[in-house]
Amino acid sequence: MNLDLSCPQCERIDMVQSVPAAMSEGTHSGYSTGVHSGVGIGPGGLVPAIGVSTHEFSHSSALARSLAWRPALATGGRHTLLGLVLSFFFVCAFALGCVATSIDPPDGDPIQILVSLIGLFVFPIVLAIPLFAIVAGAIKRARRAAKIAAGSTRARSVWQNAFYCHRCGTAFWPQPTFPEVPHRTALTPNQFRWHVWNAGGYAKL
Numbered sequence: 742m743n744l745d746l747s748c749p750q751c752e753r754i755d756m757v758q759s760v761p762a763a764m765s766e767g768t769h770s771g772y773s774t775g776v777h778s779g780v781g782i783g784p785g786g787l788v789p790a791i792g793v794s795t796h797e798f799s800h801s802s803a804l805a806r807s808l809a810w811r812p813a814l815a816t817g818g819r820h821t822l823l824g825l826v827l828s829f830f831f832v833c834a835f836a837l838g839c840v841a842t843s844i845d846p847p848d849g850d851p852i853q854i855l856v857s858l859i860g861l862f863v864f865p866i867v868l869a870i871p872l873f874a875i876v877a878g879a880i881k882r883a884r885r886a887a888k889i890a891a892g893s894t895r896a897r898s899v900w901q902n903a904f905y906c907h908r909c910g911t912a913f914w915p916q917p918t919f920p921e922v923p924h925r926t927a928l929t930p931n932q933f934r935w936h937v938w939n940a941g942g943y944a945k946l
Contacts, residue, residue, distance in 0.1 A: 748906035749913050750927040760903040760912060760933075764805045807930035808912065810900035810937050811893050812946065814886050889943050895919075896941025903933065 747754045899919045905912045912933035914924040919940045928936070938944040 744915055746904060746915055748909055748911065748927065749925050750909040750911055751906065753908065756907040757904050758907065760808050760905050761901050763905045764808050807934060808905065809934065810897050811889055811941065812943065814889065885946055888946065892941030892943055896937050899940040900937045
């Protein structure tokens with residue numbers, strides 16, 4: 742079977758490249774090393790300190806990002822750390838309220854009872870609101886990541902069979918690959934990405 746790889750728009754093949762190759766050319770990664778200096782405290786007083794750190798970096802061009810077969814996955818490391826810090830304050834506030842109530846229990850005065858209840862329950866609950874928001878955000882990100890992971894294999898199989906014309910700035914599939922994915926049709930990078938992500942089931946995320 743003869744596969745027609747010519748661009749559907751300009752009908753030429755000299756600047757047509759597979760989408761995986763075009764994306765690979767626009768993605769660069771590597772390592773950078775930095776030297777840091779400072780002052781530390783030792784047994785004899787202040788001493789100079791020098792350290793070396795290695796940082797891994799990755800850079801993608803606008804074209805590579807527009808042809809991506811899945812959206813970038815947000816990491817939740819910082820949110821998890823913030824949640825742990827807030828939970829620590831929540832536990833401390835609740836513990837302080839319990840200690841204060843046990844030291845000075847209300848003697849039946851409605852005002853003292855109200856103040857004790859506020860200190861014991863309301864104040865910790867108010868502190869816990871940001872914690873609940875962070876947990877809800879983490880759950881949402883986890884569900885999003887799970888949905889992307891579930892459809893990424895299907896999306897990648899569609900993505901890797903496409904081609905990109907550098908002259909026209911359009912992507913296309915030379916032959917049918919997946920239902921509802923057009924073939925022999927010139928698509929803008931945004932249209933192309935939508936069809937790939939739709940095949941994976943996460944176009945509307």
